[in-house]
Amino acid sequence: MASSNPYDVLNTQTQANPNSSVNGGNNSGVVGSSATDIQNTFLKLFVAQLRSQDPMNPMDNSQMTSQMAQISQVGGIQQLNQSMQALVGAQAASQSLMASSMIGKKVLVAGNDLPVNEAGGGSTAGVLLNGPAQTVKISIKDANGNLVRVMNVAKPVAGVNTFTWDGKNDAGEAVPVGKYTFSADVTQASANGGTKAVAYNTKKVTAVAWDQGVPELVLPDGTRAQLGDVAQMTA
Template identity: 40%
Template sequence: MANTIDGGVLSSINRGGAGTGSAGVGEDLRENFMTLLVTQLKNQDPLNPMENAEMTSQLAQINTVTGIESLNDTLSGITGQIDAGHTLQAAGLIGKGVLVPGDRLLVGEEGATTPFGIELGSSADQVNVSILDGSGQVVRRFELGAMSAGVESFVWDGTLDGGSLAPKGAYRLSVEALADGKQQSFQTLNYAQVIAISTSYKDGPRLDLGGINEPVKMSDIRQIL
């Protein structure tokens, strides 16, 4: 659940028939091998027949090829199932609000604001948040005190430093996270709603956030609200 600040908030990889092609190559290899082996046995010197060890070695080689093909087919099937699972998981997020990397904060009617978040790489003994308007001017500042490493979400009450409601529009977050007076690593997070998914990317499904952010990966989601 978000904290309230009121005074100081897979991918469908196109494998297009790769398994079938691999199986076809393997079958050709096996047929060619057996043809060569039978021919070799028919034409061998009766006084110097093929050694059992030599035949066993050749059979082992073709079995190795067959085993590798079977393993590749199995891995391909497992990967396809994982991809389908990722897509299904992404589809379950449609209509939900999420926090993803970004610094955008929206103010609507009567001071209603979108949540935001901060992700700290390590704990900080003092975290300060500034809200900037479109011209880059600070319109509200908060001192949040100490925060632990991880993600924490907040909601701004929409009031400016002077006490009036912020005008409707887009604002930006600026964060300062200090530990022993030194700046700590952090990531600002903004709110967006998942409106659709796309499976056209090779590295996994992307979530369409309706223009608030560029389409993001599942791994970009820091919190589901």
């Protein structure tokens, strides 16, 4: 008479030869973790269950269908994970290639530095607005906090607004070489407006570094920026 335990066939084979597989092969009997290994193990158990079932009380068709569907889902999920891992790897490689091509280029990143590196020279910077604004006033100060120039952003709009400082003060005189900073004051477009401004400055990319596989742009002052932090790039 058939055993009431559908896995007795499997258990008997395993006890007789602990290193044998269900179908009598010579492998180690260790169940793998890949989708193929899981499916093979399931099919071996399923066949053993069919062979040992009670012919007077066979397995219900709905149970067989349910088990087949479950193993198909397991295999499909693992294949999806593998595809996603491959996609992530390809994206990381693409980002690394893009970051490497930016070495020597100028990028607009968050910050309020506005340096003057040569007499009469200036800098390009920007202001990120999260909404409309009537006017945006730029106040430029030297390293001691003294106001040297006041400018206005022409026709400010929501998003990044760039401006160029020619390195001169309000009197039209070239300022000394040195470190300067700027701030932005927003005049709201409406009485209930709440537009805010974030300062962006121009930095030259000197190198590319990787942090846990993520490429980062190395800037002249030693700080780093990710590709998503860049609002604009120029030669």
